[in-house]
Amino acid sequence: xxxxxxxxxxxxxxxxxxxxxxxxxxxxxxxxxxxxxxxxxxxxxxxxxxxxxxxxxxxxxxxxxxxxxxxxxxxxxxxxxxxxxxxxxxxxxxxxxxxxxxxxxxxxxxxxxxxxxxxxxxxxxxxxxxxxxxxxxxxxxxxxxxxxxxxxxxxxxxxxxxxxxxxxxxxxxxxxxxxxxxxxxxxxxxxxxxxxxxxxxxxxxxxxxxxxxxxxxxxxxxxxxxxxxxxxxxxxxxxxxxxxxxxxxxxxxxxxxxxxxxxxxxxxxxxxxxxxxxxxxxxxxxxxxxxxxxxxxxxxxxxx
Ligand SMILES: Nc1ncnc2c1ncn2[C@@H]1O[C@H](COP(=O)(O)OP(=O)(O)OP(=O)(O)O)[C@@H](O)[C@H]1O
Numbered sequence: 453x454x455x456x457x458x459x460x461x462x463x464x465x466x467x468x469x470x471x472x473x474x475x476x477x478x479x480x481x482x483x484x485x486x487x488x489x490x491x492x493x494x495x496x497x498x499x500x501x502x503x504x505x506x507x508x509x510x511x512x513x514x515x516x517x518x519x520x521x522x523x524x525x526x527x528x529x530x531x532x533x534x535x536x537x538x539x540x541x542x543x544x545x546x547x548x549x550x551x552x553x554x555x556x557x558x559x560x561x562x563x564x565x566x567x568x569x570x571x572x573x574x575x576x577x578x579x580x581x582x583x584x585x586x587x588x589x590x591x592x593x594x595x596x597x598x599x600x601x602x603x604x605x606x607x608x609x610x611x612x613x614x615x616x617x618x619x620x621x622x623x624x625x626x627x628x629x630x631x632x633x634x635x636x637x638x639x640x641x642x643x644x645x646x647x648x649x650x651x652x653x654x655x656x657x658x659x660x661x662x663x664x665x666x667x668x669x670x671x672x673x674x675x676x677x678x679x680x681x682x683x684x685x686x687x688x689x690x691x692x693x694x695x696x697x698x699x700x701x702x703x704x705x706x707x708x709x710x711x712x713x714x715x716x717x718x719x720x721x722x723x724x725x726x727x728x729x730x731x732x733x734x735x736x737x738x739x740x741x742x743x744x745x746x747x748x749x750x751x752x753x754x755x756x
Pocket of ligand 1 (some may be wrong): 484487488489507508509511512513514515516543
């Protein structure tokens with residue numbers, strides 16, 4: 453076990469003060485009654501880096517993501533976003549080191565939510581989580597701009613065209629309702645909407661899990677290009693190690709709410725150190741797949 457310190461995740465190493473993590477999660481705990489869904493998770497995400505959160509169903513990935521997005525309050529621990537504590541006992545306060553002073557300018561819960569949403573956006577497995585089924589894609593993409601940066605409609609229209617182009621959608625697709633698009637196009641539209649406010653972090657929760665493999669590859673390539681072009685950071689939540697390999701440099705592996713392994717994604721996949729990570733890798737279908745061994749290893753792990 454590698455413990456739950458942020459140590460070796462978060463992308464490029466940065467000297468003191470040179471750059472601070474855009475997202476810092478410290479000792480995060482989330483309980484639902486008797487169930488501890490997240491149990492002491494910590495990590496840093498540097499600007500422009502991409503971090504995977506992997507684990508099986510029930511390991512606490514989605515709950516972690518929901519706390520980061522402000523959809524759940526943590527039981528304890530803190531989330532610092534862009535130098536500001538956005539969740540935890542000090543929420544609304546600047547982070548201890550190098551953060552902005554004072555509360556979010558103007559204060560107020562709505563202001564705080566807008567501030568957070570302007571820096572961190574979430575993409576769900578189901579694009580209907582962010583697209584209104586009754587609105588054209590173009591309107592859905594324009595909406596966050598109206599909220600965050602009110603200004604002339606002409607400027608918004610130009611920016612919507614630019615965003616649609618950035619995610620590979622035609623103007624025609626922009627004029628369509630979500631139900632008239634393919635699953636891949638809908639996910640592109642959800643990404644365009646998330647990018648509309650120029651967030652620093654995109655939090656992707658099983659964002660390609662519902663798509664055919666060939667479409668998955670297209671979306672992953674799109675995400676790679678967007679990160680290169682914009683310097684945005686990703687937290688990429690997935691049960692699928694092959695997918696995580698494509699879009700992240702570092703990863704944490706979660707089991708029963710805890711981080712059991714962390715490090716470079718390639719290293720984790722090539723030389724897993726924790727038996728649970730090895731089991732996850734052995735569970736991927738391959739020509740020499742040994743189902744009996746996977747079942748045996750799981751029983752042994754469950755006894756630990
Ligand atoms: N709102 C809730 N109320 C009670 N228990 C919950 C709630 N949300 C999650 N849990 C429990 O917390 C644990 C972690 O769930 P979570 O959804 O975070 O895992 P996960 O790794 O994302 O799995 P999945 O991919 O299936 O969503 C599970 O035992 C789950 O049943």
